[in-house]
Amino acid sequence: xxxxPSRRLSQRTETPRYAEPRVGAxxxxxAACEVREVTFCSALNEHELASIQAIVRQVRLAPGQxxxxxxxxxxxxxxxxxxxxxxxxxxxxxxxxxxxxLFPGDFLGIAxxxxxxxxxxxxxxxxxxxxxxxxxxxxxxxxxxxxxRLLGIATDELTAAQDQMLLLGRKTAAEKLxxxxxxxxRRIGAAGxxxxxxxxxxxxxxxxxxxxxxxxxxxxxxxxxxxxxxVDVPDAHTVVLRRRQGLERIADGD
Amino acid sequence: xxxxPSRRLSQRTETPRYAEPRVGAxxxxxAACEVREVTFCSALNEHELASIQAIVRQVRLAPGQxxxxxxxxxxxxxxxxxxxxxxxxxxxxxxxxxxxxLFPGDFLGIAxxxxxxxxxxxxxxxxxxxxxxxxxxxxxxxxxxxxxRLLGIATDELTAAQDQMLLLGRKTAAEKLxxxxxxxxRRIGAAGxxxxxxxxxxxxxxxxxxxxxxxxxxxxxxxxxxxxxxVDVPDAHTVVLRRRQGLERIADGD
DNA sequence: CGTGGCTTTGAATTACATCAAACCTTGTGG
DNA sequence: CCACAAGGTTTGATGTAATTCAAAGCCACG
Numbered sequence: 001x002x003x004x005p006s007r008r009l010s011q012r013t014e015t016p017r018y019a020e021p022r023v024g025a026x027x028x029x030x031a032a033c034e035v036r037e038v039t040f041c042s043a044l045n046e047h048e049l050a051s052i053q054a055i056v057r058q059v060r061l062a063p064g065q066x067x068x069x070x071x072x073x074x075x076x077x078x079x080x081x082x083x084x085x086x087x088x089x090x091x092x093x094x095x096x097x098x099x100x101x102l103f104p105g106d107f108l109g110i111a112x113x114x115x116x117x118x119x120x121x122x123x124x125x126x127x128x129x130x131x132x133x134x135x136x137x138x139x140x141x142x143x144x145x146x147x148x149r150l151l152g153i154a155t156d157e158l159t160a161a162q163d164q165m166l167l168l169g170r171k172t173a174a175e176k177l178x179x180x181x182x183x184x185x186r187r188i189g190a191a192g193x194x195x196x197x198x199x200x201x202x203x204x205x206x207x208x209x210x211x212x213x214x215x216x217x218x219x220x221x222x223x224x225x226x227x228x229x230x231v232d233v234p235d236a237h238t239v240v241l242r243r244r245q246g247l248e249r250i251a252d253g254d
Numbered sequence: 255x256x257x258x259p260s261r262r263l264s265q266r267t268e269t270p271r272y273a274e275p276r277v278g279a280x281x282x283x284x285a286a287c288e289v290r291e292v293t294f295c296s297a298l299n300e301h302e303l304a305s306i307q308a309i310v311r312q313v314r315l316a317p318g319q320x321x322x323x324x325x326x327x328x329x330x331x332x333x334x335x336x337x338x339x340x341x342x343x344x345x346x347x348x349x350x351x352x353x354x355x356l357f358p359g360d361f362l363g364i365a366x367x368x369x370x371x372x373x374x375x376x377x378x379x380x381x382x383x384x385x386x387x388x389x390x391x392x393x394x395x396x397x398x399x400x401x402x403r404l405l406g407i408a409t410d411e412l413t414a415a416q417d418q419m420l421l422l423g424r425k426t427a428a429e430k431l432x433x434x435x436x437x438x439x440r441r442i443g444a445a446g447x448x449x450x451x452x453x454x455x456x457x458x459x460x461x462x463x464x465x466x467x468x469x470x471x472x473x474x475x476x477x478x479x480x481x482x483x484x485v486d487v488p489d490a491h492t493v494v495l496r497r498r499q500g501l502e503r504i505a506d507g508d
Numbered sequence: 509c510g511t512g513g514c515t516t517t518g519a520a521t522t523a524c525a526t527c528a529a530a531c532c533t534t535g536t537g538g
Numbered sequence: 539c540c541a542c543a544a545g546g547t548t549t550g551a552t553g554t555a556a557t558t559c560a561a562a563g564c565c566a567c568g
Contacts, residue, residue, distance in 0.1 A: 112413060165343075172524095236547060490515060
């Protein structure tokens with residue numbers, strides 16, 4: 001309330017918003033899709049998949065490119081096929097809260113009539129499937145399984161959102177970072193037990209805006225974890241979980 | 255991480271958990287229900303309502319009584335008919351985050367297989383309709399409208415959850431309290447324009463745990479609002495919004 | 509008309525933010 | 539292939555909003 005908004009913005013580089021995402025032709029084969037089993041497409045069997053395939057288009061985004069902005073009319077829903085996306089909301093003075101990171105198999109575009117409730121931007125290079133609402137929703141009548149699946153997805157997101165509220169409202173910086181690293185590991189399934197090496201594609205500033213902290217606090221907390229032997233950080237985008245149990249104890253609040 | 259957990263708990267009085275909520279007979283008439291139009295029941299017409307009425311039971315809770323706890327097997331879903339309920343999550347050391355307040359017409363019980371994702375407790379005396387999942391879900395096949403309505407509800411909750419993440423992660427104490435008062439007003443539609451008098455049934459400690467603050471900070475911020483002529487607080491559970499526009503400006507971050 | 513639980517108010521403390529500057533990377537053009 | 543911007547990240551010094559500790563009001567209820 002007292003702090004300087006302009007400074008908040010200066011922390012973050014303005015990312016380019018390209019005129020239009022690259023939109024390709026229909027995917028060759030939904031049946032061969034590598035994330036099919038984890039997406040909402042899994043609601044349909046191989047035969048039914050045709051109705052989906054008929055309306056899907058492939059979209060590619062470069063890092064930093066915006067897919068849609070909060071308030072935009074919600075014309076499409078998407079499936080992440082590859083890459084990482086961040087969802088965020090802004091305050092008028094530029095303060096930002098990232099409400100989620102999306103990975104391959106994740107769904108986005110759930111929205112009410114007021115348009116998208118958050119903006120979506122590519123963290124890495126991204127491939128998505130795009131479905132026009134106008135053509136997808138009619139399928140719900142024929143395949144109620146689809147809507148059932150969407151309800152399941154929304155339910156899971158709601159659960160995650162509640163966990164994140166607990167984190168934002170009640171956890172310390174260390175607890176927040178530990179929780180984040182562990183949920184990243186859970187999400188993308190790190191390789192190399194018993195010291196899994198995590199890829200952390202997002203910037204420190206993204207992590208900060210996800211955890212309700214500043215870049216500096218995130219960096220310092222990483223430093224402290226390193227000094228405690230909890231993690232290794234060979235480079236800024238790689239984290240080795242050296243003592244997972246220690247992290248778990250911290251994440252859950254002692 | 256450094257602070258004393260025992261103290262955090264002492265702020266909050268342990269509320270009694272009665273052996274069992276009072277469960278009544280089936281409601282006389284769903285068709286005459288005062289919140290029917292705003293609940294998920296609105297998905298069904300008067301005729302179809304019979305299938306719902308056949309499985310519903312009325313439940314009453316005294317203030318402070320627990321409806322269910324996080325992790326409990328999710329056997330039922332509920333509709334709030336009267337009163338106010340709070341949903342919350344706890345950290346092991348007692349820190350609490352309230353994830354939502356529910357008012358008449360609100361739905362609760364959306365949950366995945368791991369059971370309820372939060373606890374639910376009565377703030378005031380509460381009346382609810384209780385539906386056993388086991389008997390409700392079969393109706394989804396016959397009335398896909400029901401599941402469609404649930405998806406709409408989940409979507410709205412998701413949007414609210416994202417707003418709350420922005421609040422918890424990025425807003426100041428004053429911005430949080432102003433946002434809270436305005437959303438309360440929106441939700442329960444205060445009487446008496448142009449200085450609507452709001453009923454705030456929850457305790458300061460509940461408000462604090464909803465906004466990610468301490469009781470003291472909430473109380474002090476109320477005091478500051480009073481001194482600025484933004485609100486009147488005739489008693490702790492009544493707030494008069496004296497300068498709504500001023501509050502709105504604060505809520506959105508200047 | 510006490511007594512226990514909220515709420516408010518005050519003083520001291522602190523976790524995290526802010527301000528500032530050095531230090532890396534990574535990509536680019538000479 | 540190297541120099542050098544330009545971000546992004548780390549580290550240090552200082553400031554502060556909100557918490558913690560403490561105690562006094564204020565109801566509300568038995």
